[in-house]
Amino acid sequence: DLMVLLARTDLRLSDIDVFAVAIGPGSFTGLRIGIAAMQGLAFATRRPLIGISTLDALASVAGGEQVTTWVDAWRGEVYASRYQNGMAIASPVVSHPDDLLRDIDSATTFVGDATQTYREAIAQALGSRASFHEPASPALAATIGRLALEEAGRGHLPTPHAIRPLYVRRPEVELTREARRGR
Numbered sequence: 001d002l003m004v005l006l007a008r009t010d011l012r013l014s015d016i017d018v019f020a021v022a023i024g025p026g027s028f029t030g031l032r033i034g035i036a037a038m039q040g041l042a043f044a045t046r047r048p049l050i051g052i053s054t055l056d057a058l059a060s061v062a063g064g065e066q067v068t069t070w071v072d073a074w075r076g077e078v079y080a081s082r083y084q085n086g087m088a089i090a091s092p093v094v095s096h097p098d099d100l101l102r103d104i105d106s107a108t109t110f111v112g113d114a115t116q117t118y119r120e121a122i123a124q125a126l127g128s129r130a131s132f133h134e135p136a137s138p139a140l141a142a143t144i145g146r147l148a149l150e151e152a153g154r155g156h157l158p159t160p161h162a163i164r165p166l167y168v169r170r171p172e173v174e175l176t177r178e179a180r181r182g183r
Contacts, residue, residue: 020148023051024166025079031165042160049160050148057140059083062111062133070114078114101125113137
């Protein structure tokens with residue numbers, strides 16, 4: 001809880017210069033709630049809010065030359081992206097793990113909760129080209145804060161209303177509506 005953290009550190013909400021929030025990909029409802037809560041705090045204090053992709057945060061934690069981030073997207077799919085020397089080399093996608101593994105032709109470190117789920121499939125497909133970050137699903141709050149601070153240092157100080165969730169997949173309600181219409 002934020003208020004407990006502030007009390008433990010002898011800080012006030014007004015002492016915070018920049019707020020940070022994970023923008024996903026992830027649960028639609030969870031993203032909306034988390035972003036809305038942080039937008040409220042940033043609006044109330046008139047401070048900037050910087051959104052950080054969960055996939056970028058995972059890649060930053062893993063480090064290394066080649067990193068592949070996989071986050072469970074449910075339904076047998078993963079949210080994924082690839083990084084080289086800390087820079088994204090592919091836009092985030094949602095796909096079946098087997099389809100993603102066919103496109104990997106170099107050694108890479110896997111990180112994210114889905115790498116634990118699909119560890120055997122990854123190892124079978126890539127053999128010695130695959131390595132795994134431990135823990136597979138690291139805590140990201142400090143990394144998101146650090147990445148946001150770096151963004152702020154580069155002068156990127158968006159207003160709270162500018163932050164949007166990173167939706168890689170369309171919301172279930174839209175997919176269901178389309179299915180009913182026979183598209």
